[in-house]
Amino acid sequence: MQDVSWKERMYRSMVSFGINFSRRSDGTINRLIMNLFDLKAPPSKQPLDGIKTLDTMVDASRNLWFRLYIPSTTTEDANMPVIIYFHGGGFAYMSANSIGCDNLCRRLSKQTGAVIISVNYRLTPEHKYPCQYEDGFDVLKFIDINNSSLEDFPSYANLNQCFIAGDSAGGNLAHHVTVKACEYEFRNMKFIGLIAIQPFFGGEERTESEIRLTEAPIISVKGTDWLWKAFLPQGSDRDHPASNVFGPKSVDISRLNFPATMVFVGGVDILHDWQIRYYEGLKKCGKEAYLIEYPNAFHSFYAVPEFPETALFMQDLKDFVQNQSAK
Numbered sequence: 001m002q003d004v005s006w007k008e009r010m011y012r013s014m015v016s017f018g019i020n021f022s023r024r025s026d027g028t029i030n031r032l033i034m035n036l037f038d039l040k041a042p043p044s045k046q047p048l049d050g051i052k053t054l055d056t057m058v059d060a061s062r063n064l065w066f067r068l069y070i071p072s073t074t075t076e077d078a079n080m081p082v083i084i085y086f087h088g089g090g091f092a093y094m095s096a097n098s099i100g101c102d103n104l105c106r107r108l109s110k111q112t113g114a115v116i117i118s119v120n121y122r123l124t125p126e127h128k129y130p131c132q133y134e135d136g137f138d139v140l141k142f143i144d145i146n147n148s149s150l151e152d153f154p155s156y157a158n159l160n161q162c163f164i165a166g167d168s169a170g171g172n173l174a175h176h177v178t179v180k181a182c183e184y185e186f187r188n189m190k191f192i193g194l195i196a197i198q199p200f201f202g203g204e205e206r207t208e209s210e211i212r213l214t215e216a217p218i219i220s221v222k223g224t225d226w227l228w229k230a231f232l233p234q235g236s237d238r239d240h241p242a243s244n245v246f247g248p249k250s251v252d253i254s255r256l257n258f259p260a261t262m263v264f265v266g267g268v269d270i271l272h273d274w275q276i277r278y279y280e281g282l283k284k285c286g287k288e289a290y291l292i293e294y295p296n297a298f299h300s301f302y303a304v305p306e307f308p309e310t311a312l313f314m315q316d317l318k319d320f321v322q323n324q325s326a327k
Contacts, residue, residue, distance in 0.1 A: 016218075019093055027230060028125055029092060038094060041102035045152075047072035051106045054152055055097075058142045062122055064135050067096045069109040069116035070154055080154070081161040081325050083108070083195070084140065085118045086177070088168030088300065090200065090227035091132055096120035104167075104303050111314045112321050115157040117143065121173070125230040129242050132231075136177040137184075140164075144189045161325045163193040164259075168300060169227075171199025175245060175278075182256040193324040194261040195317060198269055198299055199278060202228055203244035204237055207273035216270050218299040224270070246281030253285055260288040262320045264313060266297030292316050 022034035043053045052072050058064045071080070085108070087094050087101040094101055096118045109116045121135035147153050164181070166174035178194050202224060210221050225238075232240050241250045263279040265272055282289040294301070294309040302313045 023226070027226075034093065039099045040095070040097045041099045042097070043067060049106065049110065051109050053102075053106075056150060058139055062127075062131075062135065063120065064122070064138065065096070065120050066139055067102070067105070067118045067120070068153065069105050069118065070152070071109055071113060071115075078156040079158050079161075080156055081112070081114045081163060081321055082157050082159060082189075083112070083114045083116045083163045083165050083321070084136075084143070085116050086121065086136060086164075086166035086170030086173040087118065088166070088170045088200070089123075090224070091124045091169045091173075091231045092227055093123070095123075100303055107305070107314065108317070112318045114163075114321060115154060124227075129231055129233055129240075130176075132173055133176045133180065133242075136173050137180045140177065140181060140186070140189065141184075144186045147188065158325075159188045160190045160192075162189050162191045163195055163321060163324070164191060165195035165197065166199070167197035167302065169200040171196040172201060172242070172245075175199065176242065178259065179251075179253060179256065182253075182258060191259050192327070193259050193320065195264075195320065196261060196275075196278065197264045197302060197313075198266055198271060199263070199275055200224075200227075200271060201243060201245060201274040201278055202238045202271070203247050203274070204239045209272040209274075210270045213268060213270045213272075216268050216298060219270060221270060246277060246284075253287075258282070258285070258287045260290070260324055262290045262292065262317070264302075264316075265291065265293045266299060266301055266309075267293065267295035268297060269299040271299065290320070 022030045043055050045052055045054055050072055052070050053067055055065055055067050085105055087096060105116050105118045119136055119139050122131045164174045164178050174194060174196060181191055228238050228243055239247045239249050261282055265275045279289055279291045297309045301307050302310050304310055
């Protein structure tokens with residue numbers, strides 16, 4: 001992980017230690033221990049580096065809420081796209097207010113000029129599939145119905161220019177929530193793009209990148225196997241349509257009016273081949289899809305501001321949002 005500052009190395013090491021130390025032998029997670037290492041960032045109504053944030057509860061019974069990111073320099077006559085964002089963490093870790101997730105969404109909002117809605121969904125193994133997909137979709141419906149009455153929800157947020165986005169497990173979540181959105185009639189929201197950032201997909205087969213990249217940073221095959229077992233229904237294998245979206249048990253999406261999709265891939269990521277298959281699957285279904293690959297990028301590289309490819313990623317994502325919004 002060249003070009004990574006000592007602070008970022010320390011933060012990542014701390015989170016990785018917490019993840020490994022909090023896993024119990026029975027397949028559960030010690031949340032008390034994990035929370036010691038998963039530091040949280042409070043919302044800031046006073047702008048911080050040009051972005052103000054606030055949290056909105058959707059359903060307290062399942063701790064379903066979202067954090068809103070609003071560029072503070074925007075004028076009232078602005079016309080800003082909206083990005084509904086799902087954080088990574090293998091469906092089992094992190095939250096919308098984890099420091100790493102919060103920092104990333106702040107930078108995305110500042111770089112793209114978009115209002116970002118970062119969703120805090122339920123975690124596995126306490127809440128297995130399809131809880132995360134249900135939470136994500138319920139937030140879309142909540143925003144669609146209640147946007148005009150929500151405190152501080154900007155009137156200049158253009159709900160006709162909505163994107164669904166996510167990184168890692170959040171990229172998986174973004175795909176499945178988009179599928180559900182394609183089959184629902186929204187009152188106010190129109191989805192014009194899907195942004196899948198190193199999405200977490202898999203299957204029973206061991207791909208070339210999974211075999212070759214045994215020393216890749218951040219995630220391992222052993223770790224992803226554990227996460228799929230924690231997430232998928234009891235008795236399922238990794239060819240479940242939640243993980244292998246274009247596999248032998250998958251659902252055909254050819255008939256859906258699926259939005260244009262940008263898939264971001266890193267060359268030093270064990271999930272590389274599954275992500276390429278996702279892009280190819282979209283193309284085979286006749287969908288508008290674009291692939292951006294950074295050969296030297298490891299999994300979750302975009303969270304490291306100092307990494308050279310991070311600036312390229314931010315610009316490529318911004319270009320996609322602007323190009324789709326201009327159509």
